[in-house]
Amino acid sequence: MRHTRLSTTAIATAAAIALAAGPAAAHTTQPRTSSAAARLAREILNTKGISYATAHVEHQDAASLPRQNLLDTANGRPAKTSPWGHAHGARVGLDPRMLNGVLKLRNQYHYTFTISEFVGGRHSPNSAHYKGRVVDVNYINGKHVGKRTGAPYRAFMAACRNLGANLVLGPGDANHDTHVHCQWPTHH
The missing domain is CATH 1.20.5 (Single alpha-helices involved in coiled-coils or other helix-helix interfaces)
Incomplete structure (x- = not known):
């Protein structure tokens, strides 16, 4: 007893x-990321001609830089947002449609480019960045994005739309004079 x-x-x-x-x-x-997202992240990391910003515009957080977002995704983990952004260091899955678009911008459209943000940085409170559906690009074919820099940002923006992006912003749009924002729609 x-x-x-x-x-x-x-x-x-x-x-x-x-x-x-x-x-x-x-x-x-x-939580785990989808196998499609993990596979696409690995492909992007192994594709020559795609590079990554090594710093954020405002603050520093290596864990939320775009290359680290891809490494996390490739290893089955959600990407990390920046602690000072509206999502406060949350973990977010990168959307496979967006990742596929990134890969095709290089392999199908033959652009070389630098990814400045996926889910890191500070964006508007309800930004699709915090949902893993956006890529920001600040260099295209070796030229910084801007109205007078010679970067082919208009053609790049058209390519994003052709690849399924439903919101594409760039120079001339509020808060997008130095980068192109390519956003994919929500899943239905």
């Missing part, structure tokens, strides 16, 4: 500890 009572107490104590640790443990366990 005493042995049973002790075992029951030990089980109850272990269950209470696990229950108390439950919410904290939930924060350390990351």
